[in-house]
Amino acid sequence: MNILIAYATTEGQTRKICRFCADVLIDEGHSVELLDVGDDDGLDLGRFDAAILAASLHLGTFQKDMGEFAKTHGNGLAGLRTMFLSVSLAVASGEAKDLAELDRICGRFFDETGWRPDQLIHVAGAFRFTQYDFFKSLAMRWIAHQQGQDVDPTKDREYTDWQALRRAVLTLAGPAGSS
Ligand SMILES: Cc1cc2nc3c(=O)[nH]c(=O)nc-3n(C[C@H](O)[C@H](O)[C@H](O)COP(=O)(O)O)c2cc1C
Structure with a gap:
């Protein structure tokens, strides 16, 4: 599969998470393109089979650039298998009320951008x-x-639980040739 990994980061952990995802997918035989959404200049999503979007929470919101990216590419993303990695520290608490709040924040992000991923994965940051x-x-x-x-x-x-992340990413795309 040709897979796009598009991310927004403020302190760098989401970039590290996305590089890890890229390595996992490349090891499985997929082609991966990593993109900082701030560098998006007319990306053509038509050449991808799947996309992972990843952004981190700061004061209850994701980076504005990621919102813009999801809005701009909503139509293109709708034709792909997609996953959203929501990077936060709240998820590390493991408490039900924190997870419910994270789901609420992500739901608001999806409503505002009009983009809804096939899978939402919460990833602990740093x-x-x-x-x-x-x-x-x-x-x-x-x-x-x-x-x-x-x-x-x-x-x-x-x-960040790297092994859990590895398992999650592989649900988007199994070994090359399996889909
Ligand atoms: C100023 C600031 C505000 C943050 N606000 C939140 C928050 O509202 N909820 C949360 O779960 N994590 C919050 N975090 C934690 C970040 O999501 C976490 O550090 C993450 O790893 C940052 O990812 P990045 O390095 O890719 O920007 C905050 C971190 C900072 C520095």
């Missing part, structure tokens, strides 16, 4: 303390504290 400025670091330490997480503000901390 604290990137080494990249935060003073105020962001303070805010994120407070969030960590609220969630009962014990974090070292001098170090990054990753919550």
